[in-house]
Amino acid sequence: MKSPLIVGLALGLLMAPPAKSWNATGHRIIAAIAYDRLTAAVRARVDDLIRRHPDYGTLLTQDAPTEPKARARAAFIAAAYWPDQIRRDERFYDENYADARPTPTLPGFPNMGRHTTWHYFDTPYAPDGARTQKQHPPHALSELKRMLAEIGREQRSAIGPYDLPWIEHLAGDLQQPLHTVSRFLRSKQKGDEGGNGVIVVPNRTLHSLWDDAAGRDFSDAYVTRYAAEVTAQYPPPRKISTKPQDWIEEGYGLAKKEVYTFGLETGSTERPLTLPAGYEENAQRIARQRMAIGGYRLAAVLNRVLDQ
Secondary structure, eight states, rough: OOOOOHHHHHHHHHOOOSSSSSHHHHHHHHHHHHHHSSOHHHHHHHHHHHHTTTTTTTTTTTTTOOOOHHHHHHHHHHTHHHHHHHHTTTSSBBBBTTTTTOOOOOOOOOOOOGGGGGGGOOEEEEETOOOOOOSSSHHHHHHHHHHHHHHHHHSSHHEEEEHHHHHHHHHTTTTGGGGGGOBBBTTTTTTOOOTTTTTEETTTEHHHHHHTTTTTTTOHHHHHHHHHHHHHSOOOOOOOOHHHHHHHHHHHIIIIIISSOOOOOOSSSSSOOOTTHHHHHHHHHHHHHHHHHHHHHHHHHHHHOOOO
């Protein structure tokens, strides 16, 4: 029998709007690629960290196999999506609202914030010369850098198990080009929030189109097959950057070159924007490359900070 926590969260997943990041499929693919490329010593460390996460016995091992090695891999992969799951979890609260009411701090958690601003770094992009605004921390760059330094020092402390799913998740988020940009236009002076303010046919956001570009099947069979295909198609480069700032700059360049290829329109719910022919297929092609490099980068950064 499933616990009330799992049942409640499952209902929340069905009822909630799309999350502002790669969907569960994308995060799981990146984590699967990374886990298989960790050194033996680092894999043992991440397995220990995940086992000590307060949600290990519920969200991280729901439907996981019982065989120890397969269970450890499944928990690591599930952990990559955990920061999106807590957006709809009543144990947590959104600290960014002026009238936010903190929820009780539970054992194993340093705080109960949902940290929704951590998922992206909005590099301003103004193709028509509009005035721009910078995103202030906390954001993906500030928090990923902080946690990578923190987990390297304190992997055996209570904070390490909390940080690791966030590191997995943010390293994945920053491979999605629309997590690295906000387009400012004279007609949209507050920015489009990484494509969330661009409505495209058939009445969805541009951001969600890119989030779903790797598919929506998050079964182990699909994730494993997709990971094998893209790593064969895109082998690891000789040099793999472990600097989040590099990832952001690369994503920003991709956003300008491959994402905003439809002019200065933004669409609306009443009149969604029709994208150019082949646009979605190109997004799917790019997503395959981003899944592969995201997995290589996550593995490389964990091998670097935890190999101590």
